[in-house]
Amino acid sequence: MPKVEKDGDELEVDLTDTEINQIQDLLQRGPTITEWGMFDVMHSEHCSYKSSRPKLMLFENAEENYDYVLAGPGEDAGVIDIGDGYCLAFRIESHNHPSAIEPYHGAATGIGGIIRDVLCMGVRPIALLDPLRFGPLKGNPHSQWLFKYVVKGISDYGNCTGIPTIGGEVEFDESFESNCLVNVACIGLGTIEDFKHAPSKAFNPGDYVILMGGSTGRDGIHGVTFASRTLTEMSEADRPAVQIGDPFTKKMIIEATLEAVKTGHVRGLKDLGGGGLSCALSELTGDGGTGGNIDFSKIFTREPGMNSFEVMLSESQERMAFIVKPEGLEEVLEVFRKFEMAHAVIGRTDDSKVLKVRDGENLVVNLPAVALSDAPTIPRPEKRPDYLDELIAQKTPEPNIELDEIIYQLIASENICSKEWVYRQYDHEVGVRSVLKCGEGDSGVLRIIGTNKFVAASVGVNSKHCFLDPYQGAKGGLVEVCGNVIANGAKPMAMVNCCNFGNPEKPESFYFFSKAVEGMADFCKELRIPVVGGNVSLYNEDEVTNKLIKPTPVIMIVGIIEGKENIVTLPFKKSGNEILLIGDTKAELGGSEYHSVIYNIEGGIPPKVNEQAVKATWDFLLELYNNHIIKANHDVNKGGFIITIAEMCFKNKMGADLDLKDCNTDDLKDDELLFSESVGRFVVETSPDDIEEILKIARKYGITVKKVGVLNSNSEINVKGLKKKDIKLDLNKMKNLYDSTIPDLMEI
Amino acid sequence: MTIKIAVIQFPGANCDLDTIHVLNNVIGVEASLIWHNHFKESEFDGCVLPGGFSFGDYLRSGIIAAHSPSIDEARIMLKDGRPIIGICNGFQILTEAQFLPGALLRNESLKFICKWVNIKVENNQTAFTNKMDNGDTLAIPIAHGEGRYFTDKLKELEENNQIVFRYATEKGEITDEANPNGSMENIAGVCNLEQNCIGLMPHPERASEEILSPNKTTHGKLFFESMIEFIKRRTS
Numbered sequence: 001m002p003k004v005e006k007d008g009d010e011l012e013v014d015l016t017d018t019e020i021n022q023i024q025d026l027l028q029r030g031p032t033i034t035e036w037g038m039f040d041v042m043h044s045e046h047c048s049y050k051s052s053r054p055k056l057m058l059f060e061n062a063e064e065n066y067d068y069v070l071a072g073p074g075e076d077a078g079v080i081d082i083g084d085g086y087c088l089a090f091r092i093e094s095h096n097h098p099s100a101i102e103p104y105h106g107a108a109t110g111i112g113g114i115i116r117d118v119l120c121m122g123v124r125p126i127a128l129l130d131p132l133r134f135g136p137l138k139g140n141p142h143s144q145w146l147f148k149y150v151v152k153g154i155s156d157y158g159n160c161t162g163i164p165t166i167g168g169e170v171e172f173d174e175s176f177e178s179n180c181l182v183n184v185a186c187i188g189l190g191t192i193e194d195f196k197h198a199p200s201k202a203f204n205p206g207d208y209v210i211l212m213g214g215s216t217g218r219d220g221i222h223g224v225t226f227a228s229r230t231l232t233e234m235s236e237a238d239r240p241a242v243q244i245g246d247p248f249t250k251k252m253i254i255e256a257t258l259e260a261v262k263t264g265h266v267r268g269l270k271d272l273g274g275g276g277l278s279c280a281l282s283e284l285t286g287d288g289g290t291g292g293n294i295d296f297s298k299i300f301t302r303e304p305g306m307n308s309f310e311v312m313l314s315e316s317q318e319r320m321a322f323i324v325k326p327e328g329l330e331e332v333l334e335v336f337r338k339f340e341m342a343h344a345v346i347g348r349t350d351d352s353k354v355l356k357v358r359d360g361e362n363l364v365v366n367l368p369a370v371a372l373s374d375a376p377t378i379p380r381p382e383k384r385p386d387y388l389d390e391l392i393a394q395k396t397p398e399p400n401i402e403l404d405e406i407i408y409q410l411i412a413s414e415n416i417c418s419k420e421w422v423y424r425q426y427d428h429e430v431g432v433r434s435v436l437k438c439g440e441g442d443s444g445v446l447r448i449i450g451t452n453k454f455v456a457a458s459v460g461v462n463s464k465h466c467f468l469d470p471y472q473g474a475k476g477g478l479v480e481v482c483g484n485v486i487a488n489g490a491k492p493m494a495m496v497n498c499c500n501f502g503n504p505e506k507p508e509s510f511y512f513f514s515k516a517v518e519g520m521a522d523f524c525k526e527l528r529i530p531v532v533g534g535n536v537s538l539y540n541e542d543e544v545t546n547k548l549i550k551p552t553p554v555i556m557i558v559g560i561i562e563g564k565e566n567i568v569t570l571p572f573k574k575s576g577n578e579i580l581l582i583g584d585t586k587a588e589l590g591g592s593e594y595h596s597v598i599y600n601i602e603g604g605i606p607p608k609v610n611e612q613a614v615k616a617t618w619d620f621l622l623e624l625y626n627n628h629i630i631k632a633n634h635d636v637n638k639g640g641f642i643i644t645i646a647e648m649c650f651k652n653k654m655g656a657d658l659d660l661k662d663c664n665t666d667d668l669k670d671d672e673l674l675f676s677e678s679v680g681r682f683v684v685e686t687s688p689d690d691i692e693e694i695l696k697i698a699r700k701y702g703i704t705v706k707k708v709g710v711l712n713s714n715s716e717i718n719v720k721g722l723k724k725k726d727i728k729l730d731l732n733k734m735k736n737l738y739d740s741t742i743p744d745l746m747e748i
Numbered sequence: 749m750t751i752k753i754a755v756i757q758f759p760g761a762n763c764d765l766d767t768i769h770v771l772n773n774v775i776g777v778e779a780s781l782i783w784h785n786h787f788k789e790s791e792f793d794g795c796v797l798p799g800g801f802s803f804g805d806y807l808r809s810g811i812i813a814a815h816s817p818s819i820d821e822a823r824i825m826l827k828d829g830r831p832i833i834g835i836c837n838g839f840q841i842l843t844e845a846q847f848l849p850g851a852l853l854r855n856e857s858l859k860f861i862c863k864w865v866n867i868k869v870e871n872n873q874t875a876f877t878n879k880m881d882n883g884d885t886l887a888i889p890i891a892h893g894e895g896r897y898f899t900d901k902l903k904e905l906e907e908n909n910q911i912v913f914r915y916a917t918e919k920g921e922i923t924d925e926a927n928p929n930g931s932m933e934n935i936a937g938v939c940n941l942e943q944n945c946i947g948l949m950p951h952p953e954r955a956s957e958e959i960l961s962p963n964k965t966t967h968g969k970l971f972f973e974s975m976i977e978f979i980k981r982r983t984s
Binding site: 152155156159160161162246247248249251252338339340423424425426427428429430431432434435437440447449564 | 766
């Protein structure tokens with residue numbers, strides 16, 4: 001890494017030579033060491049999105065194109081107007097690198113960070129969701145260790161802050177063995193007034209700048225630049241760059257911040273996350289078109305003797321910066337005193353458009369505010385890896401075990417089995433809003449007290465599909481996650497994403513990112529889903545083994561259900577009711593769990609998305625919901641629709657008699673029919689009386705709906721109409737396998 | 749007369765607003781959220797110590813809150829016979845403050861557990877159970893990491909009828925399987941000798957509305973309705 005120098009102090013920076021020259025040209029002088037450190041952080045991939053920004057421009061402008069979007073990408077969180085005077089703020093972020101090094105604190109501070117992002121929109125955080133990815137657990141103590149402590153980190157931190165964890169997903173794959181993915185999402189609820197009180201900019205000269213919360217310590221210095229490098233064996237030595245979380249202080253910050261915002265005297269609000277004070281102050285003043293005068297000596301530190309470099313770059317957790325009207329200063333400080341929160345007035349804004357930090361006589365920082373927040377982009381070349389053709393050409397071997405045995409193996413596989421071991425450790429009910437709790441639906445559903453509205457939220461993506469075809473895989477992720485909220489009766493309102501990819505400097509890695517973004521942008525434009533925020537985590541690549549993670553553009557969808565009567569749940573309910581499969585099943589076994597669990601192959605033809613059909617299916621379902629003729633709904637996902645049916649049987653101890661003869665119009669092989677992961681399908685339950693009407697509506701929308709069987713109450717799935725022979729599945733056995741996989745691996 | 753109930757807000761409490769919501773909007777009683785340093789017992793007919801992580805549960809769950817000035821106020825209330833309930837962390841605080849016997853240890857599984865359980869009513873004579881029948885089972889969720897009840901005075905508690913709830917199956921059987929956290933004798937909640945103060949690990953405020961309950965029960969309401977009944981009887 002290049003070195004910069006000032007007055008005898010040296011600093012290694014992650015900046016390129018071009019960037020170093022640009023900075024010197026801009027300032028017409030050599031920056032101080034503190035300034036160099038600030039540029040280093042603000043120009044890091046994590047803060048500046050310098051590799052990803054050109055691609056992210058493909059997303060249509062959410063604020064311009066959707067009147068209910070109040071804040072879009074570029075803000076700390078996306079915000080949408082949901083009517084009745086309320087708004088929702090939400091965001092998703094990665095905390096992959098810290099969690100790979102120190103899973104407990106890495107995951108905990110990930111939660112801490114995402115809570116702050118939502119809080120600084122002026123609203124109360126009301127839900128967390130956590131998409132996680134690890135190496136396979138079986139026979140792998142390292143993966144078990146990461147999994148156990150990431151979950152514990154989320155549990156200890158999230159539970160203490162009083163924010164329920166209402167959903168998430170877990171994928172296990174060898175590519176995540178040394179680079180686990182810990183993504184964290186948060187949803188906030190507030191009035192539109194609350195939101196308007198808390199812009200994340202300082203637009204008025206003469207306002208006070210207050211720092212509130214935890215003290216500034218030496219932890220986490222250069223956490224951001226660390227997240228923008230690949231992990232190496234040396235990373236163990238980076239452990240001090242992982243911050244330590246304090247959920248109790250976070251809880252107090254939430255309450256003190258919300259009460260301060262209620263005073264009406266707060267004019268700007270920003271959390272201190274990656275890049276610490278440098279990032280927060282330069283963004284506040286840069287975006288607000290003001291400048292600032294900060295007195296370094298006022299910043300309260302955890303230990304004496306910290307220099308300006310350390311203070312400006314510290315990523316100590318649990319800190320918020322407030323911009324406060326002069327006339328309201330006393331009232332806001334009184335709130336902080338009540339909650340016994342440490343705070344200090346550290347300076348004032350001015351109209352200089354320059355950010356100045358003084359240490360006594362010395363001006364340690366003197367930078368044009370926009371210089372820091374406007375990092376240049378770097379165009380990255382991309383190249384489709386040649387090995388993909390070979391992978392996609394892989395054929396499904398002939399099954400050498402019986403179909404029922406395959407299904408038992410699938411239901412017990414790490415990616416399909418129950419994740420109850422995880423969500424039992426999360427308080428998913430605090431806040432008294434959780435209407436559909438973990439395990440009860442495809443999404444988490446929260447009520448909005450005082451209205452007849454419900455929020456449904458889900459996260460996910462299929463990284464195996466994305467690996468074979470990132471463009472289609474990313475679209476498939478959207479179909480799946482939108483499908484999750486639709487399955488529970490919601491209309492998808494907006495999307496945020498968290499792009500986890502490899503080293504952007506390698507064209508073959510950058511290809512996956514590039515195509516996944518194109519896929520998401522095209523799909524969202526077509527289906528009219530605003531993209532209101534995102535986060536990019538690159539460099540998820542192991543330098544030593546050269547192992548690249550499977551491309552993982554995690555998608556989060558927030559939807560709205562109008563009226564309690566319109567909530568649809570997952571479990572089958574009544575013996576004698578009919579089971580319908582909605583959508584087309586194709587010979588798409590590429591990247592399926594069937595391929596990986598049974599044959600240990602990753603290739604094959606991955607699912608392809610047909611936007612028109614997806615749109616028609618969604619509209620069709622919403623019409624059925626209006627008629628209240630759907631008793632249960634679950635989207636078809638990993639393992640194919642036979643797994644979907646089993647999952648729907650479990651809760652109420654139902655069974656099913658299936659006849660698939662008429663279902664197989666495309667002359668699929670038995671395994672293709674049962675285990676294909678074609679996207680955009682749903683399994684629904686309905687009364688026999690309503691079948692004709694459903695089929696009539698289906699014809700109107702031009703979509704495929706097949707009767708696949710009837711519910712029974714004897715805990716068996718009987719499958720007839722296959723090409724080879726009938727099968728019988730014991731649901732008690734399936735449930736035991738489904739429930740015991742993770743506890744058996746983790747509780748030793 | 750208007751009944752006034754205080755929900756004491758310790759720093760780190762997180763079921764405070766939930767409890768206020770249920771008291772105000774579901775039960776329809778005047779309940780106020782009172783910052784722990786501002787609590788004056790003379791202004792209230794009873795108080796609730798809500799769940800959460802008071803003072804981050806640093807040092808030991810509930811121990812720091814047990815030394816808050818509000819506990820001195822609550823002690824006056826206790827002696828005076830007014831109703832006091834500690835829910836989850838509130839229960840931990842009440843044992844630390846020695847309003848209630850016993851202690852809450854780490855769950856047997858060493859993990860936080862969030863799930864719906866059933867508890868059986870063993871004493872319907874307390875300030876918070878007078879609307880229940882002995883032997884009733886209530887559906888109610890737990891969410892805690894340290895809820896394993898322990899006491900070295902088991903016999904005394906049994907003799908004095910201080911065991912108010914035990915974890916049970918849906919049918920009311922007291923079994924090991926029904927015990928979520930390894931509590932001694934499946935104990936989920938206890939009361940003081942005078943029966944005006946109870947503590948329990950499960951969360952009545954999360955079980956008071958049909959829409960939140962897996963089986964549409966509202967057993968949590970009974971706790972607060974009993975409290976109101978108790979206050980009415982005391983003051984009439």
